Amino acid sequence: MARKAVTPPVRGSRSGRPIMVLLDALGQRWTLRILWELTPGPLSFRDLRERCDQVSPTVLNGRLKLLREMALVEREEGAGYRLTPQGQELGVRLLDLNHWAEHWARD
């Protein structure tokens, strides 16, 4: 498919629209979950893995790499991984989503 792509790895869409880049990244399994688990505070690689239902380290590392490239997550010596300020802004949206989900579950 074309998604193997020409040059750049944005994979999901060649439109370049930021939302597409975002949707595509968030649409990979565990990405949203990882952000969610990091919103309360920093976590070590292993702890983060545990929170995410023991997701395989291969995938976790891949996602963290992606999220770091997107400047949503960063690694801090000693404290493990944490959201960047930009990542926290996204986290706020996730919290809102959580709020909505609670309500949605009572349909």
Next chain:
Amino acid sequence: MARKAVTPPVRGSRSGRPIMVLLDALGQRWTLRILWELTPGPLSFRDLRERCDQVSPTVLNGRLKLLREMALVEREEGAGYRLTPQGQELGVRLLDLNHWAEHWARD
């Protein structure tokens, strides 16, 4: 989710927390994109597929089935697929996300 009842497999998490169900569903490829493409208005199966970079009909149908079970999307005779009121609430959040993404892209 509670809606899908007891036994099976929300796949991502056994916690039952709605946000987990949601994150898991949205974390499947194309799910977020499909919701996004439906926010402006209803689309036929084929049109929707075209908007989603010609995603394979197999996957598209699978996602639509899931989204319908989650009561986020419904099919209307003649008009194709469209968001339910609940789906539209989610769409609002996606629009907000879009707004943020535009800003985020200028990092």
Next chain:
DNA sequence: TCTTTCGCTACGGAAAGTGTAGCGACCCGA
């Protein structure tokens, strides 16, 4: 030195996604 914990990688098997072809139902104009 021995042990523990850290982030992270290797690798083989399993699952999910992809691309193409095409079916049955429906409509519409000839």
Next chain:
DNA sequence: TCGGGTCGCTACACTTTCCGTAGCGAAAGA
């Protein structure tokens, strides 16, 4: 009444991604 077009959707073989487990090298105590 016969194509020809569109609709939603499925079948199926192929490819990519993901998973689960094992384990490495480094660092930090004991």
